[in-house]
Amino acid sequence: MEDPIPLGKTNIRISPIGLGTWQWGDRAMWSYGITHTDRDIHEAFRKSIEGGIDFFDTAELYGKGRSEVLLGECLREMAPAGSGVPVVVATKFAPLPFRLRKGALVRALRSSLARLGLARVDLYQIHFPFSLVPVPVWANAVADAVEAGLTRSVGVSNYSAAQMRQAHEVLSRRGIPLASNQVEYHLLNRKVERNGVLQSCRELGVASIAYSPLAKGLLTGKYTPENRPPGLRKYTARSGRLRSIQPLLGLMREVGQAHQGKSPAQVALNWIVCKGAVPIPGAKNAHQAQENAAATGWRLDAAEIAALDEMSRR
């Protein structure tokens, strides 16, 4: 793993690749495809820490709090306070339609902290914008949470460039930097390169955190038209789509071979790091965590990035 990088303009430093824990709390109804046990999750955490990953992303919505509970268990077991094991914990507030007043945010954060077993988190993010509540309401609410010592920093997620700039401005007035904007970004979805989000992140010194960096497993190359992903993913990963990405996967395999046999997943994650964003792949077992942690410490070269860019455009 490479040296830690700053989380935006905060004094927090994180590993260049994090770990997403959405599927940890997966439940049958909303299943992504339950292919893991709680034991697997603990091993994924252990291998991530051993591989140099220290940035963990969860949310109150993931498994209705179960992902936070599992992350809390892992922290107590393998990185308890005072152990010196570096961990940066990020969770998220869901601005659901019934949450209309700013006090809802601190209440939700206290519930997340109880599930995580922590006195404060390192990054508290607004999970998505909600049109009925103006951006400044949640920005001020999360600034209150910083002042109450419940979070060290503030992030947003799924915010447009304009919404992010608005949140940034409100927080600046409170003397708090906007640390990050967490957005979908990977070789099969490069919208943020065109809609001003990445550009605004660079201009404002806000970290871009890339979610679903493996396109929910598609960029690992293990799913094909004959072997579609389990769970609800099979509805978005139809055979035609899986067929159309095979040339890109072929190029990723070729590029990986030139780097001591890196896997397509590792090439996909390295491409994001090269673009200046922080990928947070979801890993559900030791093998996946180990593979994802080894996706840095080396770099794709400019010609490889250009070839991947071109192929992903097609």
Ligand SMILES: NC(=O)c1ccc[n+]([C@@H]2O[C@H](COP(=O)([O-])OP(=O)(O)OC[C@H]3O[C@@H](n4cnc5c(N)ncnc54)[C@H](OP(=O)(O)O)[C@@H]3O)[C@@H](O)[C@H]2O)c1
């Ligand atoms: N802010 C938001 O709105 C938002 C939205 C979505 C996600 N997120 C965050 O981003 C994180 C990651 O996104 P994601 O889970 O949607 O997608 P992802 O990271 O692109 O894909 C994760 C899935 O790919 C498979 N996988 C992971 N590593 C692998 C490896 N090395 N080899 C083979 N298969 C591997 C696993 O599923 P299988 O083994 O079952 O295929 C895993 O669950 C989430 O956990 C969450 O923290 C945030």
